Amino acid sequence: MGYEILGLPLIYYITMVAKTVAVFVFVLLTVAYATWAERKLIGHMQVRIGPKRVGPYGLLQPIADGLKLFFKEEIVPAQASRFAFLIAPLVALVPAFISFAVIPFGDTVTIAGYQVPLQIASVYDGTSMRVLDINVGVLYILAMASVGVYGIVLAGWASNSKYSLLGGLRSSAQMISYELAAGLAIILVFMSSETLSLHKIVAEQAGLFGWNIFRNPFMFAGGIIFFICSLAEINRTPFDLPEAETELVSGFCTEYSSMKYAMFFMAEYANMVTVCAVTTTLFLGGWHGPFPPVVNFVAKVYGLIFVCMWIRATYPRYRYDQLMRLGWKVFLPATLLLICGNAVWLLVFP
Amino acid sequence: MALNDRAVQELKEKFAPAVLEVKEFRGETTVTIRKESVVEVCRHLKGLGYNLLTDVTAVDYMGRDPRFMVVYNLYSIPAKERLRIKAPVTEADCTIASMTILWNAANWLEREVWDLMGIGFTGHPDLRRILMTDDWVGHPLRKDYPLQGPDREPYKGRLS
Amino acid sequence: MATTETMTVNMGPQHPSTHGVLRLVIELDGEIIRKITPHIGYLHRGVEKISEHRTYHQTIPLTDRLDYLAPMSNNLGYVLAVEKLLGIEVPERAQTIRVIMAELTRIKSHLVWIACHALDIGAMTVFLYAFREREKIMDIYEKISGARMTSNYFRVGGLSKEPYAGFERDVQEIIDTFPGHFDTYEGLLTENTIWKQRTIGNGVISAEDAVDYGITGPALRGSGVDWDLRRDNPYSGYENYAFQVPTGTNCDTYDRYKVRMVELRESVKIVKQALDALKPGPILADDPQVCYPPKESVYNTIEGLIHHFKIASEGFPVPEGEVYQGIEAPKGELGYYLVSDGGTKPYRMRIRPPSFVNLGAIEKMAKGAMIADLVAVIGTLDIVLGEIDR
Numbered sequence: 001m002g003y004e005i006l007g008l009p010l011i012y013y014i015t016m017v018a019k020t021v022a023v024f025v026f027v028l029l030t031v032a033y034a035t036w037a038e039r040k041l042i043g044h045m046q047v048r049i050g051p052k053r054v055g056p057y058g059l060l061q062p063i064a065d066g067l068k069l070f071f072k073e074e075i076v077p078a079q080a081s082r083f084a085f086l087i088a089p090l091v092a093l094v095p096a097f098i099s100f101a102v103i104p105f106g107d108t109v110t111i112a113g114y115q116v117p118l119q120i121a122s123v124y125d126g127t128s129m130r131v132l133d134i135n136v137g138v139l140y141i142l143a144m145a146s147v148g149v150y151g152i153v154l155a156g157w158a159s160n161s162k163y164s165l166l167g168g169l170r171s172s173a174q175m176i177s178y179e180l181a182a183g184l185a186i187i188l189v190f191m192s193s194e195t196l197s198l199h200k201i202v203a204e205q206a207g208l209f210g211w212n213i214f215r216n217p218f219m220f221a222g223g224i225i226f227f228i229c230s231l232a233e234i235n236r237t238p239f240d241l242p243e244a245e246t247e248l249v250s251g252f253c254t255e256y257s258s259m260k261y262a263m264f265f266m267a268e269y270a271n272m273v274t275v276c277a278v279t280t281t282l283f284l285g286g287w288h289g290p291f292p293p294v295v296n297f298v299a300k301v302y303g304l305i306f307v308c309m310w311i312r313a314t315y316p317r318y319r320y321d322q323l324m325r326l327g328w329k330v331f332l333p334a335t336l337l338l339i340c341g342n343a344v345w346l347l348v349f350p
Numbered sequence: 351m352a353l354n355d356r357a358v359q360e361l362k363e364k365f366a367p368a369v370l371e372v373k374e375f376r377g378e379t380t381v382t383i384r385k386e387s388v389v390e391v392c393r394h395l396k397g398l399g400y401n402l403l404t405d406v407t408a409v410d411y412m413g414r415d416p417r418f419m420v421v422y423n424l425y426s427i428p429a430k431e432r433l434r435i436k437a438p439v440t441e442a443d444c445t446i447a448s449m450t451i452l453w454n455a456a457n458w459l460e461r462e463v464w465d466l467m468g469i470g471f472t473g474h475p476d477l478r479r480i481l482m483t484d485d486w487v488g489h490p491l492r493k494d495y496p497l498q499g500p501d502r503e504p505y506k507g508r509l510s
Numbered sequence: 511m512a513t514t515e516t517m518t519v520n521m522g523p524q525h526p527s528t529h530g531v532l533r534l535v536i537e538l539d540g541e542i543i544r545k546i547t548p549h550i551g552y553l554h555r556g557v558e559k560i561s562e563h564r565t566y567h568q569t570i571p572l573t574d575r576l577d578y579l580a581p582m583s584n585n586l587g588y589v590l591a592v593e594k595l596l597g598i599e600v601p602e603r604a605q606t607i608r609v610i611m612a613e614l615t616r617i618k619s620h621l622v623w624i625a626c627h628a629l630d631i632g633a634m635t636v637f638l639y640a641f642r643e644r645e646k647i648m649d650i651y652e653k654i655s656g657a658r659m660t661s662n663y664f665r666v667g668g669l670s671k672e673p674y675a676g677f678e679r680d681v682q683e684i685i686d687t688f689p690g691h692f693d694t695y696e697g698l699l700t701e702n703t704i705w706k707q708r709t710i711g712n713g714v715i716s717a718e719d720a721v722d723y724g725i726t727g728p729a730l731r732g733s734g735v736d737w738d739l740r741r742d743n744p745y746s747g748y749e750n751y752a753f754q755v756p757t758g759t760n761c762d763t764y765d766r767y768k769v770r771m772v773e774l775r776e777s778v779k780i781v782k783q784a785l786d787a788l789k790p791g792p793i794l795a796d797d798p799q800v801c802y803p804p805k806e807s808v809y810n811t812i813e814g815l816i817h818h819f820k821i822a823s824e825g826f827p828v829p830e831g832e833v834y835q836g837i838e839a840p841k842g843e844l845g846y847y848l849v850s851d852g853g854t855k856p857y858r859m860r861i862r863p864p865s866f867v868n869l870g871a872i873e874k875m876a877k878g879a880m881i882a883d884l885v886a887v888i889g890t891l892d893i894v895l896g897e898i899d900r
């Protein structure tokens with residue numbers, strides 16, 4: 001066949017780079033325009049106009065914001081732990097982006113005679129006619145989400161500011177608590193799909209009633225719980241306690257300025273995109289739908305992002321202990337019960 | 351004015367030596383009493399139904415003796431009547447018993463009187479300055495305190 | 511062996527939810543508040559001291575700047591106190607317009623309260639909705655007095671000028687549209703699970719404690735004390751209007767929220783009744799010693815000019831005596847204690863600010879709670895630092 005490097009065809013490398021770049025650009029643009037969309041959407045919900053000065057409909061606002069933050073003065077508080085203070089934004093940002101490596105945004109497509117799966121970390125095996133991706137993709141996502149917490153905790157600790165510390169502590173407690181419930185909700189998906197490979201999970205969800213969320217009532221409740229827990233994990237309203245502006249000024253990023261602040265900001269929105277993508281993959285049938293696969297996937301992700309913003313315009317904020325109670329006393333037992341219920345369901349209707 | 355009449359009557363009977371003056375002006379009753387018995391009088395009035403301590407303040411009658419007048423505005427929520435108790439305080443012994451044992455509302459109000467008028471309240475749990483900074487010298491609402499602050503020309507005012 | 515110690519956090523004077531320049535030094539045990547030490551006075555301008563050096567009319571603009579969210583209520587309390595001291599009667603039309611403006615002021619102040627209270631708890635949308643409506647009242651303020659906030663509209667003996675043409679139409683529009691807007695806020699908050707979780711059981715203060723701490727206004731009614739100065743010691747003709755005085759039962763932030771929401775609607779009802787009762791007539795008392803002459807005579811006759819000059823420069827003598835006038839301001843009982851020595855300036859003016867006394871109970875209400883609760887308590891007390899610090 002063609003030219004090979006290390007036993008793999010050249011097209012493998014080309015498509016890999018192309019996929020990585022395309023996904024990275026897509027996520028970056030989505031993150032940038034999610035900020036614009038959020039301001040515009042919430043603006044209209046709150047009888048305001050939102051950004052409109054920079055470019056038509058304020059479309060260049062994210063770029064202007066980025067430039068502004070880029071040229072702002074870098075401030076490191078004198079009493080801060082310098083290394084941890086500088087590394088924290090990176091620790092928060094990188095996991096948010098690399099989670100995307102395992103998310104399938106389409107089925108395989110044929111390019112120049114090669115089957116190319118639309119998922120970064122995967123390869124098409126011609127002999128077995130199967131897409132080989134990371135067979136523990138879900139665990140990888142959970143792991144990355146957990147690593148992201150360290151960025152926030154580090155930021156809170158390294159800033160040597162009381163508000164930051166409180167914000168960092170809140171966030172670590174919150175993320176750990178909600179990861180449990182979210183992880184248990186994912187078990188529902190495993191039970192139905194009997195695989196950990198994200199590609200296979202999506203491939204099984206063909207047709208509207210094939211979507212995991214519509215499989216049975218337990219999956220439906222589990223999907224909703226998973227999405228709510230994800231909101232809590234990424235610190236979105238009504239769970240935005242780590243940076244609760246009216247209580248902790250800005251929480252963990254109180255002392256951050258310039259690009260370091262921008263990185264936290266990007267991490268927050270990148271996390272939102274990731275979480276919406278994961279929810280789509282696990283529960284909403286991934287690329288399946290009436291349109292071309294990638295369009296279906298993107299539309300579902302954007303729909304969920306809209307829901308996130310809508311919730312933000314509607315709900316007040318939880319209190320710390322109420323949040324914990326919700327996580328440990330409501331969602332955790334609820335997901336456990338759902339797992340039992342789902343098990344029975346699967347036995348009765350195999 | 352039923353409760354006010356009754357209160358004045360009882361004060362005159364039970365605290366006869368303490369009551370200095372009873373005055374009616376524009377439908378408001380003011381009872382001036384000796385400062386030594388102010389807590390006793392107010393305790394009695396609280397029992398009569400004057401349950402709300404609306405205000406504690408002081409007036410500086412510079413040039414008169416006694417110079418200060420501490421003013422308590424009491425209100426009875428059940429009877430919806432207001433009664434004013436005043437107690438003269440001399441400049442030499444510029445203290446009066448604190449009302450915090452009867453009403454917690456007196457805490458901040460008395461701190462303010464101490465801060466701005468310089469009248470001490472004995473038995474107050476936390477007598478610090480409240481509006482001015484902790485290291486402020488002088489008591490601004492006293493009549494001999496210049497309007498524009500210490501070490502400044504006295505205010506002449508415009509057109510007056 | 512590890513030891514634990516509390517963390518002292520300095521909240522304010524610059525902090526998003528201390529409503530101005532309130533500074534609270536809080537001792538935290540984790541998220542639990544062990545001690546609160548409020549520090550106030552950052553906005554102290556010495557209004558009481560300045561007023562001793564100004565004529566009675568010159569003091570009215572100073573009162574605008576006390577509770578700057580409810581300037582006309584402050585004006586009203588002050589002019590009522592001076593009128594009481596003078597013993598003059600205010601014409602009916604002026605009284606009615608005062609009631610309309612005072613109630614619009616109450617709505618305006620409560621709108622800022624619901625806006626900031628909701629924002630503190632995280633409900634951002636209500637904030638902008640309430641400010642949109644507040645702007646309508648600000649427009650009336652600007653048209654009637656020339657200023658959006660520092661109105662200086664009332665005068666001793668009446669009003670500074672006739673309301674503009676179209677005033678009644680503007681007020682009618684508010685009567686027609688505002689109840690619907692209040693429904694919108696309530697739709698977003700009243701039955702909202704998170705809102706209820708955050709406010710029910712928060713900042714509880716029993717009726718006895720509330721009276722003990724001198725709390726007045728909606729905060730006291732939220733604790734179940736049925737007391738409203740407008741009804742119980744009516745002034746400016748409030749006895750002519752029918753309105754409900756709402757009270758709470760659970761003494762918590764949610765009940766205070768509901769009390770204020772009912773008050774908003776009751777205020778609209780009072781405005782409606784007052785507007786119906788509004789009749790043409792004089793807007794100043796017939797007392798040339800005290801009241802300014804009409805502008806036409808000031809501009810066109812020498813007698814009028816001299817008359818105006820005398821009152822503006824010299825003021826008017828006020829009989830010797832002392833009065834206390836309390837009014838039901840949006841935040842509680844606003845009292846003016848005026849002492850006159852017979853001259854043209856107040857000998858002593860004492861302002862009894864509702865926010866100051868209400869804030870005194872903050873440690874009682876928020877001790878042992880969490881930081882998030884403290885923010886809710888600050889919101890529910892509805893404090894304004896301009897009034898606290900004077």
